[in-house]
Every structure is written in structure tokens, then in C-alpha cells.
Amino acid sequence: xxxxxxxxxxxxxxxxxxxxxxxxxxxxxxxxxxxxxxxxxxxxxxxxxxxxxxxxxxxxxxxxxxxxxxxxxxxxxxxxxxxxxxxxxxxxxxxxxxxxxxxxxxxxxxxxxxxxxxxxxxxxxxxxxxxxxxxxxxxxxxxxxxxxxxxxxxxxxxxxxxxxxxxxxxxxxxxxxxxxxxxxxxxxxxxxxxxxxxxxxxxxxxxxxxxxxxxxxxxxxxxxxxxxxxxxxxxxxxxxxxxxxxxxxxxxxxxxxxxxxxxxxxxxxxxxxxxxxxxxxxxxxxxxxxxxxxxxxxxxxxxxxxx
Amino acid sequence: xxxxxxxxxxxxxxxxxxxxxxxxxxxxxxxxxxxxxxxxxxxxxxxxxxxxxxxxxxxxxxxxxxxxxxxxxxxxxxxxxxxxxxxxxxxxxxxxxxxxxxxxxxxxxxxxxxxxxxxxxxxxxxxxxxxxxxxxxxxxxxxxxxxxxxxxxxxxxxxxxxxxxxxxxxxxxxxxxxxxxxxxxxxxxxxxxxxxxxxxxxxxxxxxxxxxxxxxxxxxxxxxxxxxxxxxxxxxxxxxxxxxxxxxxxxxxxxxxxxxxxxxxxxxxxxxxxxxxxxxxxxxxxxxxxxxxxxxxxxxxxxxxxxxxxxxxxxxxxxxxxxxxxxxxxxxxxxxxxxxxxxxxxxxxxxxx
Numbered sequence: 070x071x072x073x074x075x076x077x078x079x080x081x082x083x084x085x086x087x088x089x090x091x092x093x094x095x096x097x098x099x100x101x102x103x104x105x106x107x108x109x110x111x112x113x114x115x116x117x118x119x120x121x122x123x124x125x126x127x128x129x130x131x132x133x134x135x136x137x138x139x140x141x142x143x144x145x146x147x148x149x150x151x152x153x154x155x156x157x158x159x160x161x162x163x164x165x166x167x168x169x170x171x172x173x174x175x176x177x178x179x180x181x182x183x184x185x186x187x188x189x190x191x192x193x194x195x196x197x198x199x200x201x202x203x204x205x206x207x208x209x210x211x212x213x214x215x216x217x218x219x220x221x222x223x224x225x226x227x228x229x230x231x232x233x234x235x236x237x238x239x240x241x242x243x244x245x246x247x248x249x250x251x252x253x254x255x256x257x258x259x260x261x262x263x264x265x266x267x268x269x270x271x272x273x274x275x276x277x278x279x280x281x282x283x284x285x286x287x288x289x290x291x292x293x294x295x296x297x298x299x300x301x302x303x304x305x306x307x308x309x310x311x312x313x314x315x316x317x318x319x320x321x322x323x324x325x326x327x328x329x330x331x332x333x334x335x336x337x338x339x340x341x342x343x344x345x346x347x348x349x350x351x352x353x354x355x356x357x358x359x360x361x362x363x364x365x366x367x368x369x370x371x372x373x374x375x376x
Numbered sequence: 377x378x379x380x381x382x383x384x385x386x387x388x389x390x391x392x393x394x395x396x397x398x399x400x401x402x403x404x405x406x407x408x409x410x411x412x413x414x415x416x417x418x419x420x421x422x423x424x425x426x427x428x429x430x431x432x433x434x435x436x437x438x439x440x441x442x443x444x445x446x447x448x449x450x451x452x453x454x455x456x457x458x459x460x461x462x463x464x465x466x467x468x469x470x471x472x473x474x475x476x477x478x479x480x481x482x483x484x485x486x487x488x489x490x491x492x493x494x495x496x497x498x499x500x501x502x503x504x505x506x507x508x509x510x511x512x513x514x515x516x517x518x519x520x521x522x523x524x525x526x527x528x529x530x531x532x533x534x535x536x537x538x539x540x541x542x543x544x545x546x547x548x549x550x551x552x553x554x555x556x557x558x559x560x561x562x563x564x565x566x567x568x569x570x571x572x573x574x575x576x577x578x579x580x581x582x583x584x585x586x587x588x589x590x591x592x593x594x595x596x597x598x599x600x601x602x603x604x605x606x607x608x609x610x611x612x613x614x615x616x617x618x619x620x621x622x623x624x625x626x627x628x629x630x631x632x633x634x635x636x637x638x639x640x641x642x643x644x645x646x647x648x649x650x651x652x653x654x655x656x657x658x659x660x661x662x663x664x665x666x667x668x669x670x671x672x673x674x675x676x677x678x679x680x681x682x683x684x685x686x687x688x689x690x691x692x693x694x695x696x697x698x699x700x701x702x703x704x705x706x707x708x709x710x711x712x713x714x715x716x717x718x719x720x721x722x723x724x725x726x727x728x729x
Contacts, residue, residue, distance in 0.1 A: 271455075273498040279453045280493075281564070282486030283516050291512075292501050299503075370503055371548040 074364070081356045086138075088352045089345070093134050096341045141349060147342035149335075155346040158331055162347075166327035168240060169319070170312045172247025173254070177305055181255045185262020185301070186294070192267050201263075204256035216249040216322040233324040246323040250316055254308050261304055265297040272296075299369045306362035310355035398470055399426040400604040401450070401489075401572055406464030408445050408628075411457060417675045419445045421628040422464075424702070427572065427604040432595075434607045434619035434636070436651070438672045442628035443608045447574045450606075451491050452481045468572070487517045490565035492575040492594075496557035500549040506533075506560050507545035513567040532563040536593060555586035559593065566597060572604040579614060591618055612655055616640060621715055624648050627673050627683035630702060631719045644705045644718035644727040646688050682721070694721050 112120075121127045125136060140147060146155035184204075188197040207215070223245060224232030234242045269275060270293060278292040317329035324330075328347055335343035367373045408420035420442040427433045435443045448454045450466055452473065466473045468489065473481055493499035501509060510532055511525030520528065526545060533541035536559040549557055558578060565573050575594065579587040595618045598605050609615060615622060615636065622639050624632045624647065632645040643649045650668040670687040673679055679686055685695040698721070705716040708728050720726060 273493060273495065274501040276453055277493060277499045277564075278501070280451055280485055280491045281513060281516070282482050282484070283512065284482065287516065292504075296501070296503055371505075372502055372550050 074360070077360050077363070081360075084356060085352060089138070089349050090134060092345055092348045092352075093137065094130065096339075096344050097130055097133075137345070141346075146346035146349075149340055149343050155342050158343060159346065159350065162326065162328045162331045163350075165325060166313055166316055166320070166329065169243050169247055169250060169316055169325065169327060170309060172240065172243045173251035173312050174305060174309065176248055176251040177255050177258050177308065181251075181258030182262050182298070182301065184259040186266060186289075188259070189263040189266025189270070189297070190289070192263075197263075200259065204259050207252050207256040212249060212253065213318050213322065215252055216246075216319055219245055219249055220322055236326055243325070246319050246325060249322070250312060250319040254305075254312070258301060258304060262297065262301050265300055266293065269293055269297045299366070302369060303362050303366055306358060306365060310351070310358040313354055314351040399467075400429050400431075400469065401606075402426040402465075402467040402470075403446065403450065404465040404467065406446060406449060406466065407462050408442070408449050408454065408464075409460050409462060411460065412676075415676050418678065419628050419675060420449065421678075423625070423628070423630055425623050425630065425633070427606055429571065429604050430599070430602040431621070432598065432605040432607055432619045434609060434615040434622045435625060436609060436612070436615060436622055437625035438610060440627075440672050440675065441625040443625050444576055445628075446625075447491070447576055447606065447608055450574060451489060452485060453491075483517075486513055486570070487568045488570050489572045489574065490568070490570040492558075492561050492565045492573060492578045494577040495581045496554070496561045497549060497581075499561060500557065502549060505546045505548055506552070510560070510564055510567060513564065517568055528567075532567055533560070535566070536560070536563040536597075538563075554582050555590060558582060558586075558590050562590070562594060562597070566601070569601050570603065572606070573598070574606045574608070576608045577610070578607075579611070580609075587614070594618070612651060624651070627678055628675065629683065629719065630717075631684065632717065633702075634705075634716045635714075638713070638716060642727050644716065644723045645720045646690050646722075646726055647684050649726060650687075682719075690722055690725070692721070 118127075125133060128136075137147070144156065146159070148154050149158060184200050188200045191197050220232050223229045230245050231242065234246060274296075275288060275293055278288045283291075313328060315329075316325075316327060317333055319325070320327050320329035321333060328351070331343060332347050334340070335347065403423055403425050406420055406423045407418070410417040410419060419440075423442070423446050425433060425435070435446070437443045445454070445459075449459075449461060450473075454461075461474060464474070468484065473484070476484075500506065507526050507529045510529035511520075511522070514520040514525040514528050515522065530541045530545050533545065538544065538556055538559055544552075549560070552560065558581070562578070565575075578594065579590050582590060591614055594605070597603075605618075607615070607619060619636045621633065621635050623630050624639075624645065626647050632639070632643065632648045634644070639648060640652065643652055647668070650666075653666040654668060656665055668687055673683050673686075679696070681694070681696045681698050682688070682691070682700050685691040688695065700719045700721045702717045702719040703723070705713050705718050705723055705727060707713060718726070
């Protein structure tokens with residue numbers, strides 16, 4: 070197990086370097102970062118050259134990348150063009166997005182798994198068909214539609230929630246945005262749970278559990294669910310990374326000042342440092358989440374052992 | 377087989393409020409059918425058999441003969457629907473289990489009637505330790521604590537001769553060999569010392585040497601606890617050693633019943649004769665092995681009359697029109713042969729001819 074973790078951690082290095090280098094290059098070819106700094110007007114050439122020197126943009130790209138990575142490892146993600154350190158932006162943005170992700174994951178677990186169990190045990194009944202159609206609708210309608218629709222109905226028309234989330238973004242305000250963010254994954258979790266449950270329900274060990282005279286609750290909870298939730302847990306684990314980085318649309322709709330919002334602003338303003346910084350952290354989050362999922366898999370299924 | 381020492385402590389028959397005289401288990405006119413897309417599959421069509429304490433009944437038949445379905449109906453583990461029991465009785469100590477409440481039946485399962493499944497690898501839960509799965513019996517049925525249950529589980533594993541039981545109690549099913557896994561299945565069935573054990577092809581998934589060990593163990597434990605045993609199998613070799621009586625099934629019906637050695641000596645049904653003739657024998661080396669022609673019938677379209685008639689060498693017109701009832705078999709002079717019955721129009725010719 071220890072060796073496996075070590076190997077996986079070592080494998081992370083090339084993935085990390087490759088991913089960040091790609092981002093770095095892409096942002097660099099996107100356009101001249103200086104151009105955006107002078108507003109609508111063309112920059113005066115002397116000022117532009119000065120700025121270029123100040124930001125180290127006159128050096129070759131590979132050197133810029135090395136300098137940047139060196140700084141990253143000392144905890145310096147650079148300065149955004151408005152003078153704010155990127156780490157400061159992260160310190161305000163990440164807690165908000167983490168809260169949003171937590172809300173979304175909770176929705177996935179509670180509603181997704183509950184609906185999955187309900188439909189998996191009642192396959193072919195009206196409940197099953199209804200939920201199945203609903204999940205199909207949720208999966209096929211894009212997030213921005215569900216988001217805007219909920220915002221319009223709950224926020225504007227009926228006034229149940231505030232249509233825009235305050236900068237504090239506490240949990241209460243994030244319930245509806247969290248639901249919107251979770252919606253598609255939630256539908257997938259429901260379907261995945263339903264399928265694995267229905268499949269395992271006919272398995273021999275469930276028959277054994279019934280033959281042992283166990284109460285139905287225990288047959289389902291201990292024997293059926295314990296096995297069926299393995300793929301679901303892995304899916305949810307892998308989804309954490311996706312939710313954190315993929316909240317751009319939801320955060321835009323509800324005006325949440327989280328990671329997605331900062332990334333959006335960074336791209337819009339050609340703010341290299343912000344974009345690369347945030348993406349670097351997201352890459353790390355993805356890698357760690359994936360490793361944890363793989364380790365969790367071995368814990369949940371004793372047949373899998375990593376050497 | 378080991379010789380039974382008469383002074384061996386035989387546990388007294390268990391006393392219980394519901395205990396009555398008569399057979400331990402009696403199946404009467406049991407029918408089971410399955411609703412499928414293609415139609416109603418009549419898997420069991422009026423099966424009768426009984427088992428007493430300490431007795432072994434072997435149920436013999438090809439795949440699809442209804443032997444496993446009967447067993448699952450007795451256990452109450454049929455998926456209903458699609459399965460349905462339109463008629464019949466399953467009496468356990470005289471009480472019809474089919475009229476019991478679901479909870480009453482659940483309490484009997486595992487505690488009084490236990491089942492051993494064919495493939496222990498898939499029948500044991502892959503993600504729970506064997507200690508947990510064994511201990512679960514005690515925790516659910518007797519309310520023991522986790523710790524007490526584990527101690528009992530180790531005891532059980534010792535009982536079925538699993539080496540280093542205490543060290544292996546936390547292992548998972550896939551970490552055991554096939555024979556050891558089947559021992560764990562047996563241990564699980566034995567856990568609460570049930571009155572009746574149903575073993576559904578317990579040795580089919582094992583290799584021959586391990587088969588013998590597992591059967592010996594099962595027979596030994598059965599003697600010790602004086603349990604009734606229903607052994608479902610298609611292996612005539614296994615049956616000869618351990619069974620007291622045999623019921624041969626074909627297309628959801630019993631076609632012949634007999635005490636074990638009489639069946640081998642003088643079968644009273646052409647199907648049984650065919651089965652016996654298809655056992656490879658050393659003195660027929662070099663000759664073609666006999667096989668019953670044709671295939672078991674499609675249960676959606678069971679042939680009219682005797683279901684075996686299309687495959688039977690002795691079939692006459694009556695066999696195609698009239699269903700033969702299961703009738704007692706007698707000697708030529710009419711002397712009774714206890715326990716023998718055959719569902720063949722020509723049983724006389726078959727047994728005496």
C-alpha cells in the first residue's frame with residue numbers, strides 16, 4: 070500500500086508539470102497581456118515596455134515558466150494586474166467554492182443515493198419510471214438553463230431566495246446554487262445507484278443473506294448497499310474535482326465570488342497570473358482527489374489490493 | 377463411512393412448542409410457476425416428499441428438473457414475483473410454512489432450516505469478512521454482541537476443520553481455497569444447529585478429492601446433530617454414499633422414490649434406469665458410454681402424458697396421452713416395498729422385466 074501511494078505520488082509530478090505547462094503556454098498565446106492593462110486605449114510603447122520588464126514578460130517563455138514554478142513552490146503565485154497577490158484572491162475564492170462543492174456533494178449523496186435505492190428496489194414500478202424520466206430531463210437540460218430558471222422562479226418571481234449570493238456566501242445562501250451545480254451529477258448518481266443495486270439484488274450473496282434469515286433492512290443495508298455503493302462512491306469522489314473547477318456557470322449565474330468567478334474574470338481580463346494560479350491549484354485538487362478515490366476503492370473492496 | 381459408536385452422545389431431539397410428531401419436513405403437492413414474457417413456466421408440478429430427523433433425502437435430477445426451485449420454495453427465498461406458489465403445503469413440524477407471516481418464516485430461516493449453496497465464492501459476500509458473515513447468524517438470531525459473535529465464528533470454523541481459524545477469521549472469502557470456502561458455507565448453515573439443512577449441489581464446484589472431504593464432513597456433522605438433510609444433486613456417486621432415500625425428479629415432478637440401495641439395484645422408472653446406465657463403468661471400458669437421448673423438456677411446452685415419453689425407449693401410446701401418477705411399487709407377488717413409488721405406466725416391466 071505504501072509503495073503504491075509513493076508510486077502514485079511520483080506519477081503526479083509529470084502530470085502536474087505537463088498540465089501547468091500547457092495552461093501556461095495557452096494563456097501566453099491567448100494574446101498580449103499588456104494590451105488589456107491600458108483600458109480601451111492603445112498603450113503608450115514606453116509604458117508597455119516598462120510593464121513588460123516589470124512583469125518579466127520580455128524573457129523567453131520557458132524561462133517565464135521556470136520562474137513561475139519556482140515561485141509557486143515557495144507559495145508565491147504572483148500578483149494580479151490590479152496589484153492584489155493571487156494567493157489573496159485564492160484565500161477568498163476557495164472557501165466559497167469549497168462550501169458550494171460541499172453543498173453540491175451533500176445533495177448528490179443524500180438525494181442521489183436515496184432516489185437510486187428507491188428506484189433500484191422498485192424497478193419497473195411507477196416511482197422508478199418517474200424518477201428515470203426526471204433524471205433524463207436533468208441530464209439533457211444544460212446547467213445554465215436550470216440555473217437561470219431556478220433563479221428566475223425562486224429568486225425573482227416567488228422571492229423565496231435572494232437571486233444573487235452575497236460576498237459572504239454562507240451555506241444557507243448556497244443551497245439553491247449547490248443544487249443547480251449538483252443537478253447533472255445527481256442524476257448520474259441516481260442512475261448509477263439504481264443500476265448497480267438492481268444488478269446486485271439478484272446476486273447469490275443476497276440470496277444467501279435472505280436464506281440466513283436476516284431482516285430485510287439488514288439484507289439491503291449491509292449486504293446489498295455495501296457492495297452496490299462502491300462504484301457510486303468512486304464516482305462522487307472523482308466528481309469533487311470536477312465540481313470545484315466546473316462551477317464557472319453556476320457561480321456566474323448566482324454571482325458567487327468563488328473560483329469559477331475568479332477564473333472567468335482572469336480569462337476575460339487576460340490575467341495570466343490569476344488563471345494559471347487557479348488552474349494549477351485545481352490540477353492539484355484533481356490529482357489528490359483521484360488518488361484518494363483509488364485508495365478508497367481498496368478500502369471498500371477487499372479484493373483490490375495495491376502492491 | 378465411519379462406524380457410528382452406539383454410545384456416541386446423540387443429542388436429544390430438540391424440544392420446542394411447535395414440535396409435533398411426524399416427519400420433520402413434509403412437502404405436499406407443491407406447485408411453483410414463474411411468470412415470464414414467453415408465458416407461465418411450471419417449474420414444479422405437484423411434488424411430495426418428506427424428511428425425518430437424522431435422515432438424508434437425495435433429490436436427483438437434471439438441470440431444470442425443478443429440484444432447486446423446490447428447495448428454494450422450502451427456504452422461502454424464491455423471488456415472488458415472478459415466482460408463484462399456486463398450491464401445495466410445506467409442513468415443518470406439521471405447521472404449514474406457506475401460511476406463516478413473512479417474519480415468522482424469516483425467523484425459521486437460518487435458525488431452524490438452513491441452506492448450503494453450490495458456489496461458495498459467489499454465495500458469500502465478497503466485501504465482508506468470513507468472521508462477520510458467520511457471526512451475523514448469532515448477532516441477528518440470538519442477539520449476541522460483536523465480540524461474542526466473533527468467538528462463536530472461530531469456534532464454528534474450528535468445527536468444520538479450517539486450519540488456524542482464529543488467524544483467518546478476518547479474512548475475506550476470496551482469500552480461501554474452494555474447499556475451505558465450502559466449509560465456511562457449511563459452517564454458516566450449521567451455526568445455529570438447525571433441524572434441517574438443504575444442500576444444493578454442495579460439491580459441484582469442487583474438485584473430486586475435495587468433494588469427498590466436504591461430503592464426509594457434512595455427513596459427520598449431520599449424524600452428530602441428528603439433522604435432516606436434503607441433498608440436491610445430479611451426481612449419483614455422491615448420493616450412494618450418504619443418502620438414505622432418493623427422489624428422482626423430471627420436469628417438475630417426482631418420477632421415482634426409493635431407499636438408496638434399492639434404487640441402484642432395481643430402478644422402477646426408465647428415466648432412473650437411463651441415469652444409472654449412463655454412469656461410466658470400469659467393466660465397460662472401450663465401449664460407448666450410454667446417454668439418454670434428447671434434451672430435458674422445455675418447461676413452457678411440457679409434452680402431454682408422461683413428460684419423459686419423447687426420450688423413453690419403452691414409450692407406448694398411453695405414455696403420450698395419459699400422465700402416469702406416482703404409484704407404490706410392489707414385488708411381483710404384491711408384497712409391499714416400503715418407500716418405493718414410480719410414476720411410470722410400465723413400472724412393473726421396468727423393475728421386474
